[in-house]
Amino acid sequence: MRYVLCDMRYPQSIQNLIDEFSQLPTVGPKTAERYVFYLLKQNPEKLQQFAQAIAELKEKITICQSCLAVADTNPCPICADGKRDKKIICVVAKTRDLITIEDTKQYNGLYFILGGLINALADSGPDNLNVKKLVEKIKNNGVEEIILALNPTVEGETTAMYLTKLLKPLNVKITRLAKGLPMGADLEYADEITLSNALKYRTDL
């Protein structure tokens, strides 16, 4: 449901832009107003540039047919990079997760975008995921390791279990991201599951 200010007194062009911003996730009318009044203080060139960035957003975007990531080339720069280790594939739910992992600069393999997670409550099953393409990719490219980089949530765990079962017969090593305490955590405030995992997966020093 859209929240509508009860009595519109703003000039039409301001109200239009408030309405546009209000549809963005987590943005309510008050936040939208704040954005608009910030933009009102910018010069017209700045606004044109912003408008152009929105108008052109999708024009130059494609989907990499190798890893299914949102990209500006097909194949994407990562899949096209000869220096990448093509024997490891990191499976993530969405393109944004790929970027987050890339930012660590600790991974040199390829990626594969699953396109979501299994969510029983939202009626989103394995059929909605790019599973078939993943199986094909593993079979045809001599992949040796699959890293499941999925959220440590009910949805992520369910999806990881499903994929493990599905991919095991392909004779490929399957790993997942480590579970334990995040950096900067306080034992006193750690939740039970995190602490249990930290104990269970403790490492030698």
Add this chain to the structure above:
Amino acid sequence: MRYVLCDMRYPQSIQNLIDEFSQLPTVGPKTAERYVFYLLKQNPEKLQQFAQAIAELKEKITICQSCLAVADTNPCPICADGKRDKKIICVVAKTRDLITIEDTKQYNGLYFILGGLINALADSGPDNLNVKKLVEKIKNNGVEEIILALNPTVEGETTAMYLTKLLKPLNVKITRLAKGLPMGADLEYADEITLSNALKYRTDL
């Protein structure tokens, strides 16, 4: 300072729009990413409409020369409205405050936009406010009451004190918004100043 993702891997058009959103107040790169990926799912017509709303924002905007509010006409619809009580002026810091008061539908007078508040720490004194124009307006229009609708903060109180001192010689009634408990408040968690005000300005039943 602008926060920049350490390693840009997004397609250029996505990165451009993330950068544009990131300059909005309270929006960091993660929030900006979320907005952009939401927009990626919209159809091109929707994006064009959003882009147009930004591009046209300032084209149709002016400042009402009577109350100094941001408006699409000069004078603005409120100042031009013959049914409004021209003997009362509600002084607010910015146009957004005007809209908030209008939304209550409890006020039928005119407004005046001060253009900010006195902030000693930010080196923003009375010279930055539209004080001269306010004095003129009061002198020339037979105004009988000035309502100071300023934030109950140090800046708002300082500004109210300054204006009271300045406007008293003009022989005009000066009032301010009531201080007390907000609706839904819990006495147990009310701060001392709010509670002191609620006691001090208690009303007969």
